[in-house]
Amino acid sequence: MRRYTSALTGHGARGLALTYLSLVVLIPIAAVVSHALGNGLGSFWSALTQPEALSAIRLTLWCAAGGSLLNMVAGTATAWVLVRDRFPGQSILNALIDLPFALPTVVAGVTFYTLYGPHSPFHVNVTGTWIGITIAITFVTLPFSVRAVQPLLETRTFTAEAAAATLGASSVRVFRTITLPALMPAILTGIGLAFARALGEYGSVVFISNNLPYRSEIASSYVYSLATSGQVDAASAVSLGLLVMALVVLMGINITAQRIGRGE
Amino acid sequence: MGIVLKNITKHFGSDLVLDEVSDEIPSGSMTALLGPSGSGKSTLLRIIAGLESLDHGTVELHGRDVTTAEARHRQIGFCFQDYAPFNQMTVFDNVAYGLKVRRIVAARRKKEVDELLGLVRLSDFGDRYPRQLSGGQRQRMALARALAIKPEVLLLDEPFAALDAQVSGELRVWVRSLQRELGITTILVTHNQSEAMEVADRIVILHEGRIEQVGPPDQVYDKPASDFVHGFLGPLTTWQETAYRPHDLQLCDVDAGPRARVTDVIRLGFEVRVVVESESETTWVQLTHHEARQLDPVIGSWISVRPR
């Protein structure tokens, strides 16, 4: 086995992979960290706590949380219907779930702006409000919550549920006490991925949000405005803050999911 | 000549898995590597195959030192417990794989594969995919695939463990007769002692990385070299603080020897197990169907126990 893999992944190949990763990801991210902290922690902190920064981060956190939680419920329900139900057109529903994955963010962005903005055919105008932003985030994060849970449901044998039913539990009780806890690690993973994605979302949100500072400006938009006005250090600082938040969420979710999973 | 193993030692990290294992396996024989989980038997098999490295020691296959040779150059056939089918290929292509590697022309390949499929009784399954086959059929396909390259040595890693009892039993018998017919030096790894005894000419018993005993089935069963072998090869019970095989004890009239009370009678068809209790211990005795009928042990009655 060793010699087989050596041939394909010898030292040369590994070095190449490392170089590739460095040139594309590691060094650029390091550059951001360097610019963020290069002038000392004080300057880093003050960039993060600028009123406009705080407002943007707060708005992004709320909308990301809202969208992720909404999809936690809707995503699980959708996965349930996809796996346990049978009706014509089900495969179309299944395919549609991947659309937010496959669709360019800017396409979603301009579409939502046109649908729910000033020229809305439904006469619904949510531009510049947290509602519009949350709708866009919900769209973008739907696949994460559905696809995190779906494979588990597909391979589940439901014998535990059957046992509970013989013990007299109602369908709702069975779902609440048996199925849901078993799915929790996957659900949490879905939320984690959704939230991390929503924190940094730009293209699908920027149009409908209108970018009004202190009102509807999301974090990534704020970073963009800093970057394009030459304030790269401040932009890096806020970026680093967002990165750390996303990583903390992902790690936290990972650990929690593992802990719950172990109890199964 | 056969297979010669000298001082084979292997560590996994800080765990010593094989400790100076040496053996000479006669050419054309069927040898079972028998032992409990963790005894190192699978690791030893993989080292012989070249799928695992060793720390030191040598492996010779029919006179050739293959210790540093790669698996693909050792001319061995290997079968896994999970059959390792090439799922994306038909049964025919599976069996033909080794021949394709050796650049055998298509016409001759077809002839040889057809022969092999006939040998393993899968002639009608050539166009099917492994997922359409049962476990026993998949294992037969794996055997045909391994035999296609005309290996000098056949290595089987717990090949029957994933099959249900009846299929496993039939396949064992069939593999045994095939091996005798073809005369290939074969090593079978198993943790099932009755499988080893049924199939092998000689049994190598491994325990915690060391060979405990080597010999033909009746020898290791009747003359165990250690307590471990004694207990592993067959059932044991104690009577008057001595270990016996349950079928080496007999039950007689209550006055004929030391007494015990019958507490359970379990009928297993031909074999009948009688559990008896004395003041100091619980013992079980294995009787034949006839003996049990003649003796008619009744639960609660007193009886005597003697070695046969």
Place this chain on the structure above:
Amino acid sequence: MMHRPSLALRVAVLCYVGALVALPLGFVFQQALSHGLSAFVTALSNAEMDSALWLTVRVAVVAVPLNVIFGLGVSLWILRRPSRVSRVFDTLIDLPLAVSPIIVGLSLELAYAQNGWLGRPLAAWGLHVMFTYWAIVVASVFVSLPLVSRQVIPLLRSVGTHQEQTAQTLGAGPVRIFLTVTLRSITWAAAYGVTLTIARIIGEYGAVLIVSGNIGLRTETLTLNISNNFGNFTPYQGFVGVSLLSLVSILVLLVLGLARHRERLRHGYRP
């Protein structure tokens, strides 16, 4: 066996997904065709859009194979030759998933600008990356880095090594084993990953916005073209671009669905 989900639940889910996903999609096509088919076709031959389309294709043609080779190689390395280094690699590769496209763009700009850590030595050799085609390629590689390996690794792990080892004993060399056994056991997962990679690269916006300079007819990708059109009050042209990308997305969905279907058949799960 539990009862089927209630009709109410089914309807609720259908309404949710329909309103959230199907509705916008349908709306896009309605808008694009609102001026008739001939206007649509004319709009397709718009110079800026064609140049943007061509640029997007040129980027994908380079970036996708790069990441596929990287993804496959790394997957093999992590699973077949695990080590501390490979485990670190495994975590690092997933990093792009957590990084906002704007931060991607910023990081590349900082590294590859004239005075950046990488930009300076490159400039010394006369190579400029920022605001060129290559900047877009690097950004595309960044955002799609883990997409292939995330699909392939779990599958490779569950397929296990026994098939490859058997092929070894049958005399096959490493390249033959890779092509005839390994690759064939992960075909559909790899296809899924490759398709996601293509979709991501074609659709990247935020990162490309920063690193490309958005120079019309030079470094304006299709996504940039769309947003430019909306910014310049030519929304119809924008919608034509949007519908083009949506068509591609639907194609992508079909391939993804097919790949998922074939993978499930492989495991004996009846859809």
